[in-house]
Amino acid sequence: MLPSIAELFRTLAAQSAFLRGDDAIHPPDVARKxxxxxxxxxxxxxxxxxxxxxxxxxxxxxxxxxxxxxxxxxxxxxxxxxxxxxxxxxxxxxxxxxxxxxxxxxxx
Known part of the structure; x- marks a missing residue:
């Protein structure tokens, strides 16, 4: 695999981990507190x-x-x-x- 393609996949994997954690927070639930x-x-x-x-x-x-x-x-x-x-x-x-x-x- 080309290094540039491998780097793209690493970046996407890191972003998806962040987004899964970010999307787990529902702002209205936090706001009720x-x-x-x-x-x-x-x-x-x-x-x-x-x-x-x-x-x-x-x-x-x-x-x-x-x-x-x-x-x-x-x-x-x-x-x-x-x-x-x-x-x-x-x-x-x-x-x-x-x-x-x-x-x-x-x-x-």
């Missing part, structure tokens, strides 16, 4: 193909009705959709939501 009254920031990007906004209602329900901040045109890595992955700052829309969320603590 968060004590009531704990402030949680839940965001979704409308350009996120990995975790579409439409999949979040069970998580929000488990968090006792926490509010969802839908970020228009933002991808899974919190960047504007279509921007390069490397070296990009977080999207201004996400930073605005984050700053608003931390405001109660920053006023102290």
């Amino acid at each position: 968060v004590p009531r009254g704990t402030r949680v920031l839940v965001t979704c990007g409308t350009a996120d193909p990995h975790v579409p906004c439409a999949t979040l209602p069970p998580l929000l329900k488990a968090l006792h009705g926490e509010h969802l901040a839908a970020l228009e045109g933002i991808d899974h890595l919190l960047h504007p959709a279509g921007s390069p992955v490397e070296g990009q700052p977080l999207a201004p829309a996400f930073l605005a939501v984050l700053h608003q969320w931390v405001r109660p603590w920053s006023a102290r």
Whole structure:
């Protein structure tokens, strides 16, 4: 077998082990353990193909009705959709939501 093909199979095997472990965690089950009254920031990007906004209602329900901040045109890595992955700052829309969320603590 060519070394490049063998390396591809090793990479795929390592990724599949990670994904099996990652997929074993069901976020709403974990969220139910968060004590009531704990402030949680839940965001979704409308350009996120990995975790579409439409999949979040069970998580929000488990968090006792926490509010969802839908970020228009933002991808899974919190960047504007279509921007390069490397070296990009977080999207201004996400930073605005984050700053608003931390405001109660920053006023102290």
